Amino acid sequence: MLYKEIHIGKFIKERVEDKEITIERICNFLNTDEEVVKRMYNSKSMDTELLLRWSKLLEYDFFRLYSSHLILYAPPSGANKNPEKSEKIPYFRKNIYTQEIKEFIIKRIQSGEMTHAEVIKEYSIPKSTLHRWFQKINSTK
Known part of the structure; x- marks a missing residue:
């Protein structure tokens, strides 16, 4: 999707x-x-x-x-590591990658459509997070 x-x-x-x-x-x-x-x-x-x-x-x-x-197309800016918290509106600490997003990203890499480096750059997904996703896939096989 x-x-x-x-x-x-x-x-x-x-x-x-x-x-x-x-x-x-x-x-x-x-x-x-x-x-x-x-x-x-x-x-x-x-x-x-x-x-x-x-x-x-x-x-x-x-x-x-x-x-x-x-999450995929407007990741948070790395410049503001400590965003101001408001008591009037909820603050979300981090992005939560849904299973659909994980599958979407993994599929793009496995199909050769994108490389690991391209995914990291375009979607601002940490290298360690991407590595963990692939570890979980390999451990379930």
């Missing part, structure tokens, strides 16, 4: 089809009509409150798609 270009409507439509949820149930849950739902399927983005409702209905965290994008 590529996280660079996110078309949230397509992901939602795919999940609806996988879960085989009827349009009537969707319209009821979202308190809208079929035409609006179809427009949502064609939307590249949508309001977060609406996305939260879709996430609940479809039992899938669509926000992780965006988190994965941030």
Whole structure:
């Protein structure tokens, strides 16, 4: 799965089809009509409150798609090692690489699409972290 270009409507439509949820149930849950739902399927983005409702209905965290994008394509700057913590907004200590992200990166290396060095440079993944991922793969084989 590529996280660079996110078309949230397509992901939602795919999940609806996988879960085989009827349009009537969707319209009821979202308190809208079929035409609006179809427009949502064609939307590249949508309001977060609406996305939260879709996430609940479809039992899938669509926000992780965006988190994965941030981890892969907008890693934190190395210049600010001690970011200011705010009491008004949550602070996340480090990036958490989901299994999907690990598999995505490992697949790119194993296919020859990217080298270890390219992955480290482009995604700012520490060399030791990448090494641990491959150690785990080798130990499970």
